[in-house]
Amino acid sequence: MLATQIRQKDSVFYFCAYPAEDLLDKVQFIHRFYAEGSSSLAGEEVADDDEVGKFIQHIESTDAAFQRELGKAKVTAIKNFYETAVSQPPIPGTVLLFTDEKLKFDAVKPFTNVGNLAEPRGKYLIIDGQHRLAALHFFMRERPDDARTMNVPCVIFDGKSEDFATEMFVIINSTPTRINKSHLIDLYEKVSWAEPDKKFAARIVDHLYRENDSPLRYKINRLGGRSKQEKWILQAELFNELHKWAASEWKKLGKKQNLPREAEKYYEMVRDFLRAAEKAWGEAWGHQSYMVTRPVTLKAMLRVCADLAAEDAEPKEDRVKRWARRLGPWTEMARSFRSEGFYERFPAKGQVERVGRIYKELGRAANIARRGKDASDDDE
DSSP states (O other): OEEEEEEETTEEEEEEEEEHHHHHHHEEOOSOBOOTTSOOBOOOOOOTTOHHHHHHHHHHHHSGGGSHHHHHHHHHHHHHHHHHOSSSOSOOSOEEEEESSOOOEEEOTTOSSEEEEOOOSSOEEEEEOHHHHHHHHHHHHHOHHHHTTOEEEEEEEESOOHHHHHHHHHHHHOSTTTSOHHHHHHHTTTOTTSOHHHHHHHHHHHHHHHOTTOTTTTTEEOSSOOOOSOOOEEHHHHHHHHHHHHHHTHHHHTTOSOHHHHHHHHHHHHHHHHHHHHHHHGGGTTOTTBSTTSHHHHHHHHHHHHHHHHHHOOOOTTHHHHHHHHTTTHHHHGGGGBSTTHHHHSOOSSHHHHHHHHHHHHHHHTTOOOOSTTSOSOOO
16 A cells, blocks of 8 residues: 655654545444444444553543434435535545554655555554544445545554554544543543643542542533432533642642642542531532532532632541531521522623622631632633
């Protein structure tokens, strides 16, 4: 197969025009696809030791953009475009393929970067382009003669580590229309380019979701979690608040030698604060008729938590009792947080402003000083 070898810094990869029929025989679909009027395209089993395949399979099977109905509509639309496109190229963008095999490349004189590239013994993993190739599969079924005339532009990465393929998948797909932000938070520890403060906040979120003693255990909507319990807050919303807290203190935190342990300490502070808040709110905590455990109030409470931790984090032994006394005035505020009439009692131009307003009122009621400019009212 004729290919162009491309070098960028320490990376070497290949560009080629793959005949459609040959390409479909050499790629591994790891997710089931559907098209209108066609039977499904079954995904292949991924080996237990194939970490990259398992990783991509997990993302594509849980993210909303890849669910059956949306995927079906997308594949059908692409297939229809293949059928109607004449002057426009049906597949103008490259498909990204990965193989962990090191492929043999023989340059053709007088070129040093153009030559024959051997195909892998196994199948390629598709880093980007599964929907386009799924549509091509259905197009090949219905119009094989037309499909055989098509060549697909492909970029091939070979002989790389599993971490490389994982990073490439996240980089290519890290936009809101491709992978939900909630999944990216799960992946911060898998990619080398993630900022340490984001990894730190992601660890706290993970503790809050998993730990047996967390008041938010299984209450966080991770967009793919299996728990059937009622969800109180989106993972991305929770992450935003915790990341702002960590970022505001990163000059201090960034110097710590054991960041995972520091993340545990911050988790313990959030855990204890939420326990204290539960005591203060009484029956309003988790009650459907109140807004106490809805995102707008939880985000405001997390900002109060950061302020309280700044002035009274130690000693931790009696922290829940101590903080429950500090938050005691919230008991009398519970009536204002009834769902009925809540938005009239806390008027605002939008959610961002409303979170900021509730944050100020909760802090003022408990006589907890704000940390200053670091405790901004803005939200993401």
